[in-house]
Amino acid sequence: MKTNGIELEKEILDQLPAIVLAVDKNFNTLYANNAALTFMGSTPENVIGKHCYNMVRNPQCKTPECCIAQAMADGKVHSIRSEADGGTGNRFLESTAVPLKDEKGEIVGGLEFVLDITQKVLDEKKLNEQGRTIRDMSTPTIKLWDGILVLPVVGVIDTNRAQHMMDSMLNKILSSNSRAIIMDIQGVAAVDTAVANHLIKITKATKLMGCECLISGISPGVAKTLTQLGINLGSIKTKATLSDALEEAFSMINLRVITTEAKQ
Template sequence: MDPTSLADAGAFLKTFAVTDEDFRRVREMGETVLPHLDEAMDRFYDWLLAQPDYAGLFARSAALVHAREAQTVYWKNFFSGVVDAGYLAERAAAGATHARIGLPLSTYFAGVSYIFHVFCGYLKTGSREAVSQMILSCGKLLHMDTALVVETYGHLLNEREMEQSRALMEMSTPVSMIWQDILLLPIVGIIDSQRSQSIMEGVLNKIATTRARVFIMDISGVAVVDSAVANHLIKITKATRLMGCESLVSGLSPAIAQTVVHLGIDTEQISTFSTLRDALEEAFRSCGLAIRQLG
């Protein structure tokens, strides 16, 4: 569930069973806690600055002042007992902030636990049952806030990992023009369906922009060649052929050749060569080129 996309905050409150009675108790606790908020913030930031994860975060005093102001606003909104779409968006933004600065969630949980313990220390009046009910109601709302922060935190980290994965994929599949009309792609590592798709897209785009006539794919660095890998290679060669570009596969070691034969894979659709040199010679012939020794 994406909290920032909820048109009705009531749906999210219902998920966490936060009721009007809970809000009444939250406001009641706020009446006791908020007069001591500055003192509570002093205690919280004394604790926070002693934590290793925050050692370099507040090197500038301006950053500390900004964080404290934001934290103060947070708790004033919390104890107001009013939750709407804006409230949910603010909590999601808190999760995004923690993700961007790279703070671990364990530190966030520890901080929430510490400050809530400080707040509970101000509840010195009223019956034990009333105090217990206030703490339980605030705990429900706090759990909802924490869930919003964690969900947003995880979502942003997943997006970051996907971006890094895409970047690494692009870096690991560099298609280069090594000669006029001849493209080369050395592949190292494992070929799976995702990487195969990335290779195909990169190769076809390169063929379209360079109008290359021959594409050499060197697989001498591929860790494993099985039926799935062979099928990926066949798909890539078929796609390049549709673009009017001949595809050559080099780097077939004896072990890979035996594996391909053992699996009964049809390689008639692939032009294969044991070495990159052999593939280059074939590429030159296809382009009407020849290498001659001078002198």
């Protein structure tokens, strides 16, 4: 361990996993720790005295969004997330910059601390993709017949799920040119004012797409709750069972269900 103050500080900074970069007001690199050199795939000889924006190819470099430029401009701390290309390929970074001042308090440069959050970002993206997959599985809009769709709903309907249901239904209506969609809520245990409002909004949105929405599977308990709450579903067509709703949907597209006896 070095005893000289400056050498000691540099040794400590060189052991940090975070990138540490110091520049003057012209963006000439004054110092880069080992993590910074590794990220840039370079050596001190090729970095010190060179413009930092030529070393770290960040989209925010040489723009008003550059956090170290902002720190040197207003003397405040600035942070930003970005994607940069060093010498080791594209990485996601979280940067925080502070101004460097002399003895008189004048800003003479900037110091930037950068964390490589690539794995964190990739993990977040994976979780988001898994979340979308789960939501898609929980709200599958199925084509039952040419012009007829069905969305079986099971579980709790909150604001986020209702929005996803609406997006799924509208996209499917557009791609299939359907004229009728059945939202079967037999698997929904409870319907309160909020859930009823979500259902009303969804049916209105489908109607604007030229597709009539029917709600099936309203249990006696749910019907009683809606009545007690004074909720009026208005002009929304409701059916007790999915089969009743399907028969109604067939009539909407000018098809008729005919029951025939099986041959012996």
